[in-house]
Amino acid sequence: MIDVKATLGGAEERMEMAAMFLEESLNRVRAGRANVAILDGVRVNSYGSMVPLNQVANVSCPDARTIAIRPWDKKAIRDIEKAIMDSDVGITPENNGEIIRLGIPQPTEERRKDLVKQCNKIGEKAKVEVRNVRGEIKDKLKKAIKDGLSEDNEKDAELELQKIHDKYIKKLDELLAAKTKEIMTV
Secondary structure, three states: OOOHHHHHHHHHHHHHHHHHHHHHHHHHOOOOOOOHHHHOOOEEEEOOEEEEHHHOEEEEEEEOOEEEEEEOOHHHHHHHHHHHHHOOOOOOOEEOOOOEEEEOOOOOHHHHHHHHHHHHHHHHHHHHHHHHHHHHHHHHHHHHHHOOOOHHHHHHHHHHHHHHHHHHHHHHHHHHHHHHHHHHOO
């Protein structure tokens, strides 16, 4: 027989993963402010292996429009610049021999609207995942009735599942609203 608590716990865990995915994805979207998270996907060729940028350099934001990258090994400057140019960051690095600077341009109104659309697409993927989890668990509960789960327990579990679903959809909406506000703020 199905363990309803464990099933609902697993569903909540998967919905939490969708929320974490959305949060990480939104952090990578460049909103006009300097944010070191936009460099999380950058991999640098260091001594023959591809490693994350933060393992070969100190990455910081000295002000709202600049990201400073100070390599631990000065010879790595070329490799870091190449990695940034090859990535989808879309910013041209400038270096003075010691520090690489990325100037974050102020996005235009049109660009900000595109970024909001991009965020909404990512958000919709996360919402679809939450809905898929709800659907799968509902099917599991329906099948569990045949295996001996009472209809009352199934209905209670379904109500609890809907509450969990609503909680995570609300959380995803809040994350999207916060990112939209951040992007649209000039």
